[in-house]
Amino acid sequence: MAAHVNGTAMMPALTGMFTAGRSAVTVASMLVTLWILSPVMALVVTAAGVPALLARLALSRRRSRMVADFAATARRQSLYSSLITDVRAAKEVRLLGLGDFLKGRLFGELRATQTAERGLDRRGALIQSGLSGLGAIVAGAGLVWAVHSAATGGLSLGDVTAFVAAVAGTQGAMAGLVDSLAIGHEALLFFEYHADIVSLPDDLPVTTSGELPVLRQGIELRDVWFRYDESLPWVLRGVNLTIPYGTAVAIVGLNGAGKSTLVKLLCRFYDPTHGSIRWDGVDIREVPPARLRETDGCPFPGLHVVRLDRGGEHWDR
Numbered sequence: 001m002a003a004h005v006n007g008t009a010m011m012p013a014l015t016g017m018f019t020a021g022r023s024a025v026t027v028a029s030m031l032v033t034l035w036i037l038s039p040v041m042a043l044v045v046t047a048a049g050v051p052a053l054l055a056r057l058a059l060s061r062r063r064s065r066m067v068a069d070f071a072a073t074a075r076r077q078s079l080y081s082s083l084i085t086d087v088r089a090a091k092e093v094r095l096l097g098l099g100d101f102l103k104g105r106l107f108g109e110l111r112a113t114q115t116a117e118r119g120l121d122r123r124g125a126l127i128q129s130g131l132s133g134l135g136a137i138v139a140g141a142g143l144v145w146a147v148h149s150a151a152t153g154g155l156s157l158g159d160v161t162a163f164v165a166a167v168a169g170t171q172g173a174m175a176g177l178v179d180s181l182a183i184g185h186e187a188l189l190f191f192e193y194h195a196d197i198v199s200l201p202d203d204l205p206v207t208t209s210g211e212l213p214v215l216r217q218g219i220e221l222r223d224v225w226f227r228y229d230e231s232l233p234w235v236l237r238g239v240n241l242t243i244p245y246g247t248a249v250a251i252v253g254l255n256g257a258g259k260s261t262l263v264k265l266l267c268r269f270y271d272p273t274h275g276s277i278r279w280d281g282v283d284i285r286e287v288p289p290a291r292l293r294e295t296d297g298c299p300f301p302g303l304h305v306v307r308l309d310r311g312g313e314h315w316d317r
């Protein structure tokens, strides 16, 4: 499937690259000034920018990996916090006494992300102070050289002032360039995740031909097994069920028994892991999903799902 990349997803990477371009121009003009006063110093300041750049790029790689590793944690975090704060969930949260449970879960997730973030921030702070130290040594050594040159008549007082300003300016511009390159690099890494996700193929093999006959006999589930993922337990195990045409069927079961899952399979949001669902004998995998879902989100008008929970029945169609 062709990737449908969202234009706005490219924006941070593009902004980073444009900023880097602008910073590069500033660095170049500063370097020219410095080069006129001291080519050696211009080379030293440039060379000192290389470890800064490498360190920042490594840090942004780590940060983007961390965000990817913690994506599921961040999703759960936002789910728990929205359940705790959303007024629509308030009735059930209070009725079932879920407040502390959800708060505990939320804090658990927060602790996990904050521990990882703290580790990364600590590493970033260490690198930053190392790089600042290196910058100070370079600037200090340059100043000593300039003062020495002024004392021996190599540089005038005005040259020393211009030299100090040029070193500070070049270092500042170099830091800006490194910053914007790192930000652009990080944005590109995030964009790569975005592109990977939007180019994932459909998880259902979809046919565009095939017809759904007018239902005359009924719908049949033949030895249907289903689980949401290989790492998860079975939700449906060998379900055999016939729903004759024209009848109404109620599916009754405890919370989590698999009622909604069964309806999702009937609407072909997922395919059975084993077994098949037949519409007058036609496997629903052989018809376009849009045809199946044409009537009111699902072509099973007589189907009602009843959930049994503490409060009694809950109609859940």
Ligand SMILES: Nc1ncnc2c1ncn2[C@@H]1O[C@H](COP(=O)(O)OP(=O)(O)OP(=O)(O)O)[C@@H](O)[C@H]1O
Pocket: 228, 232, 235, 253, 254, 255, 256, 257, 258, 259, 260, 261, 262, 307, 308, 316
């Ligand atoms: N998208 C999903 N990914 C992984 N597991 C899921 C997913 N949706 C449901 N489950 C799990 O599958 C099982 C069956 O869930 P399902 O929603 O079908 O139950 P249900 O009978 O409709 O429950 P309820 O009475 O609460 O509506 C549960 O253990 C649930 O946690």
Ligand SMILES: [Mg+2]
Pocket: 259, 260, 261, 307, 316
């Ligand atoms: Mg349900």
